[in-house]
Amino acid sequence: MHVTAFGLWWIGWDEGKEGYFSRMKNGNENLTTNDFKKRGFEYAIVADSARGQS
Numbered sequence: 001m002h003v004t005a006f007g008l009w010w011i012g013w014d015e016g017k018e019g020y021f022s023r024m025k026n027g028n029e030n031l032t033t034n035d036f037k038k039r040g041f042e043y044a045i046v047a048d049s050a051r052g053q054s
Contacts, residue, residue, distance in 0.1 A: 007041035009033075011048050020048070 009031070010023040022030040036044045 004043065005041045006043045006045055007036045007039070009036065009044040009046050011046055013048060 011020045012023050013019075014021050022032065024031040026035065033044060
């Protein structure tokens with residue numbers, strides 16, 4: 001039986017660059033979607049820190 005692996009990815013919005021940045025770190029490096037794949041996760045559930053603005 002296959003169980004799907006989900007990972008929670010916490011991001012923040014960078015309004016100056018109109019993009020996002022990862023709040024998840026490995027040491028001093030921000031994690032990317034590729035880091036989730038390397039760890040065996042099939043899906044990343046994205047949680048933002050919009051403080052009620054999303």
